[in-house]
Amino acid sequence: MTVKVMIPSPLRPYAGKRDSAEFSARTVGEALGHLTTEFAELRKHLFTEEGKLRSFVNVYVNDEDIRYLAKENTPTKDGDTISIIPSIAGGCIQRRRLELWQGWDKVREESPIANLSSESNQNLKE
Amino acid sequence: MAAAAALWISGHLAEKIRAHGAETYPHECCGALLGRDSSVVLESDRGKGAVTPVREILQLFPLVNRRDDSPRNRFSMTAEDVGAAEKAAGEQGLEVVGWYHSHPDHPARPSEYDRDHAWPWYSYIIVSVQNGAPQDMTSWRLTDDRGEFSAEGIEIRHRAAV
Numbered sequence: 417m418t419v420k421v422m423i424p425s426p427l428r429p430y431a432g433k434r435d436s437a438e439f440s441a442r443t444v445g446e447a448l449g450h451l452t453t454e455f456a457e458l459r460k461h462l463f464t465e466e467g468k469l470r471s472f473v474n475v476y477v478n479d480e481d482i483r484y485l486a487k488e489n490t491p492t493k494d495g496d497t498i499s500i501i502p503s504i505a506g507g508c509i510q511r512r513r514l515e516l517w518q519g520w521d522k523v524r525e526e527s528p529i530a531n532l533s534s535e536s537n538q539n540l541k542e
Numbered sequence: 543m544a545a546a547a548a549l550w551i552s553g554h555l556a557e558k559i560r561a562h563g564a565e566t567y568p569h570e571c572c573g574a575l576l577g578r579d580s581s582v583v584l585e586s587d588r589g590k591g592a593v594t595p596v597r598e599i600l601q602l603f604p605l606v607n608r609r610d611d612s613p614r615n616r617f618s619m620t621a622e623d624v625g626a627a628e629k630a631a632g633e634q635g636l637e638v639v640g641w642y643h644s645h646p647d648h649p650a651r652p653s654e655y656d657r658d659h660a661w662p663w664y665s666y667i668i669v670s671v672q673n674g675a676p677q678d679m680t681s682w683r684l685t686d687d688r689g690e691f692s693a694e695g696i697e698i699r700h701r702a703a704v
Contacts (some may be wrong), residue, residue, distance in 0.1 A: 425637055426663035430686075460688055472659045474621040481621075503626055506656035506666070507570065507609075507616035508645035508704055 419447050419496045429455035445488030446476060447498055462500070472503045490502070547579070549681045551700045560676035562604055563644030563669045569613035574603035574627035575640040575665060577657040586604055589703055596667060597694075599637055603627045616655070617643045633663055640665030640681075647671070650678040652691045660684040 420438050425430045431437065437454065441447035452459040462473055469475065473484045476499040482490045492498070562571040577600045581593040603622050609616040610702035619627075620640070627638050643662060645651075650670035651661075660666060662684045669679045 426661040429663060457686070476621075501620050501621040502661060503618060504572070504624060504641050505609075505616070505618040506643055506653070507612075507660040508648035508653055 417442060417492060417494045417496075419492045419494075419498055420500045421447055421451050422500065423451075424500055424502070426502075427458055427461055430461065431455040440492045441492055443488065444475060444482050444494060444498060447492060448475070448488065458475060472505055474501045475499070476501065546599050548695045548697050549599065549667075550596050550697050551599040553698050555599055555610050556679065556696070556698055558602055559642050559667060559679065561670055562602075563641075563646075563671040563676050564674060566607065566644065567671045567674045568646045570609075570615070570617040570644050571604070571647060572617040572619055572641065572643040573605045574624075574631070575599045575667065576601040576603055576627070576631040576634070576644060577639045578636055578638045578651055580638065597663075599639070599699050600636060601631075601634065602642070603630050603638075614646055615648075638664075640667065642667035642669065644669045644671050644676075647673070650680040652682050655690070656682075657684065657691060660688075660691070662686055662688075666691070667696070684693075 417441060418438050419441050420436050422436050423434060430436060430453075432455065437451060439447050439450040439454075441450060448462065462470060463471055469488070469499065475488075477485065477490055477492060477496055479499075482488065559573075562573065565571065566670055577598045579595065579597050580594050583592070584594050603626075605619050607613050607617045607628070608620055608623070609618050624638070630693065631638050643666075648670060650668040652666065652668060656666065656668075665681050665683060667681045669680060670677045679696060681694040681696050683694050684691055
């Protein structure tokens with residue numbers, strides 16, 4: 417069974433600049449396995465060190481999200497197209513550090529000597 | 543790794559990113575950067591045969607921050623958002639070459655969380671918004687080994703292509 421894996425622009429530099437690749441595979445997991453064996457540099461951008469798909473990496477078989485099918489065990493049939501689409505996520509700081517920093521600002525406002533500690537405050541922000 | 547290409551953006555679009563950050567403050571804003579990678583001959587290199595790789599941002603595709611649980615320090619755009627941005631880019635012969643977001647009351651530097659959720663090649667623009675007023679704007683690219691972000695110089699150009 418031949419399936420086509422579409423390679424998104426950001427990952428093409430790790431896949432010989434190709435925009436797609438075809439593999440013989442019975443499941444999505446097998447197809448991704450072949451992809452990352454042929455293009456080993458791709459692997460770390462799709463999978464964690466523990467071998468799980470990264471949380472922001474979404475995989476579709478003919479427009480169906482595999483999370484709602486059988487995930488990587490989703491069976492494939494001849495002519496299927498597999499797409500890899502990222503969700504884009506990020507944020508300014510870890511929540512715990514944010515709370516710490518906001519707490520520090522309050523201490524600064526209330527303390528008459530806190531202005532002397534502006535250097536420490538800067539470190540906390542970083 | 544080769545030095546990152548400069549990121550060219552018009553003053554108008556740079557201002558739109560800042561305005562988006564101010565508008566959603568104290569929440570994070572986010573959106574897609576539509577443009578293309580090209581090679582240009584800089585004025586200073588004219589006649590020398592040298593070409594410089596640049597990434598031009600030619601349009602923005604503002605999106606809604608989908609994180610309603612923690613929008614002050616997190617943003618997310620769904621795969622559907624990404625698909626919509628790619629469709630909009632494709633219709634104009636452009637590509638989604640990166641993403642922008644704001645850091646309310648924090649510096650314009652990527653966090654560990656940003657790094658964990660990034661891919662190389664994309665440009666990630668961050669604008670710091672302090673007390674509602676946009677400040678520094680920086681751009682970053684994830685290194686091939688996912689180890690860190692490297693800073694990418696932003697150049698404000700009114701007309702990107704030379």
